[in-house]
Amino acid sequence: MGRSPCCDKVGLKKGPWTPEEDQKLLAYIEKHGHGSWRALPNKAGLQRCGKSCRLRWTNYLRPDIKRGKFSMQEEQTIIQLHALLGNRWSAIATHLPKRTDNEIKNYWNTHLKKRLAKMGIDPITHKPKSDNLSSADGHSKCAANLNHMAQWESARLEAEARLVRESKLRSSTIPSNTTTTFTPKNQPLLPPPVPMTPAASPCLDVLSAWQGAWAKPAANNSLGRGYTIDLESPTSTLSFSDNMMAPTISGMGIAEDSTREDQQWKCLRKSGFSMLTAAPFVSTEASSWLSESSGGDFAAGFTGMLSDKANEQNSADGCNDSDNAECGSCVDVEESEGEEDENKNYWSSILYLVNSSSPPNSPPPVF
DNA sequence: AAGACGTTCAACCGCAAATGC
DNA sequence: GGCATTTGCGGTTGAACGTCT
Numbered sequence A: 001m002g003r004s005p006c007c008d009k010v011g012l013k014k015g016p017w018t019p020e021e022d023q024k025l026l027a028y029i030e031k032h033g034h035g036s037w038r039a040l041p042n043k044a045g046l047q048r049c050g051k052s053c054r055l056r057w058t059n060y061l062r063p064d065i066k067r068g069k070f071s072m073q074e075e076q077t078i079i080q081l082h083a084l085l086g087n088r089w090s091a092i093a094t095h096l097p098k099r100t101d102n103e104i105k106n107y108w109n110t111h112l113k114k115r116l117a118k119m120g121i122d123p124i125t126h127k128p129k130s131d132n133l134s135s136a137d138g139h140s141k142c143a144a145n146l147n148h149m150a151q152w153e154s155a156r157l158e159a160e161a162r163l164v165r166e167s168k169l170r171s172s173t174i175p176s177n178t179t180t181t182f183t184p185k186n187q188p189l190l191p192p193p194v195p196m197t198p199a200a201s202p203c204l205d206v207l208s209a210w211q212g213a214w215a216k217p218a219a220n221n222s223l224g225r226g227y228t229i230d231l232e233s234p235t236s237t238l239s240f241s242d243n244m245m246a247p248t249i250s251g252m253g254i255a256e257d258s259t260r261e262d263q264q265w266k267c268l269r270k271s272g273f274s275m276l277t278a279a280p281f282v283s284t285e286a287s288s289w290l291s292e293s294s295g296g297d298f299a300a301g302f303t304g305m306l307s308d309k310a311n312e313q314n315s316a317d318g319c320n321d322s323d324n325a326e327c328g329s330c331v332d333v334e335e336s337e338g339e340e341d342e343n344k345n346y347w348s349s350i351l352y353l354v355n356s357s358s359p360p361n362s363p364p365p366v367f
Numbered sequence B: 001a002a003g004a005c006g007t008t009c010a011a012c013c014g015c016a017a018a019t020g021c
Numbered sequence C: 001g002g003c004a005t006t007t008g009c010g011g012t013t014g015a016a017c018g019t020c021t
Helices: A019-032 A040-044 A050-061 A072-085 A089-093 A101-118 A138-173 A206-219 A258-270 A275-281 A284-293 A298-317 A339-356
Strands: A237-240 A247-250
Touching: A019 A040, A019 A050, A040 A050, A072 A089, A072 A101, A089 A101
Parallel strands: none
Antiparallel strands: A237 A247
8 A cells, every 4th residue: 555565475465355364364363373473374374464464353353342433431531541641552442442552543533633623622732722822830730740640651551551462462372272163243262351440450540540539438428419430440431420510430331321421521511620619529648649739729729720711611601600519500401502512512521631630749650 | 427525444564662592 | 682583553545435516
């Protein structure tokens, strides 16, 4: 495709794979594992280079791949992780089970990036384009914190990715001469990916930090507002419960009602989501780093970049309840609002979440 | 109906890291 | 430790398909 071939050997087929080739590759890997990719094509009777075979397998034929539309939670996860890690698709993919890095990369380039850009958000910095110059004082601190956390999170993700790779390698190199029968649609040849449970990743991560901040009070909260926490979620993302007042954590694997979620995001924004509002729910530990990050003034520092923009939006919407935790007007979402507005709100909320997730001064990860 | 234009995504490439000898 | 080979990653391409004019 427009470049010199990666394999010098002539006669090797390129371009789209035929069903027959897929079948050959699948049959071979089912029987022998992939072993050496370079040697595989000859052994499997394929006129392809090993690289092409590996790519076909990892991005398309592997049984533990989920195809189809990305859920809203997956989108949120991608955006949050992209804000932290940049174009490190393989690291992002470790947080999205059954999605390949290539698929995530494509989805980002064809959908998410454009949607962010359309909203005036720089898809690289994840900040409003007009906001780039206004981050001189308070925001720079947050940016530094975010950067610190990004490095920290990045190192952890790399370690996780390594574990996943090693696990897969071990299993894939073992010939499956067991009773495993395999077709592209059903039987997994490889074991399920290493779950990113809190137990597996006991250290802080940005998303977990968020979860922790929200989740901890759940055990002894007397509010009874419907906290729901999925501790097994590998990459939980923040969402809000039905009445929008108490934060909830929902797991990635949980099917979501997108319409409802839209409304939740909308209300999150409408309620002027801020740590002022959230403070009563935040654990001591979490509020500690939040406080540090804001130079001692937890509420002011942390909410600065959140509420400013949210208030701006609220004013535009005529919702002035940003400082009111019991914003009742947010419960009923006006149906007359356009879908575009909902999308905007949803994306705005994501941006604010991304901007705010950086516990500073955390110790370096030990793996 | 047909050509132009835009979008999507599988597959390619080169590079860097990891691994083996 | 040094070199050769293999593997993984991220950027890019272009065919296929959809939409617009």
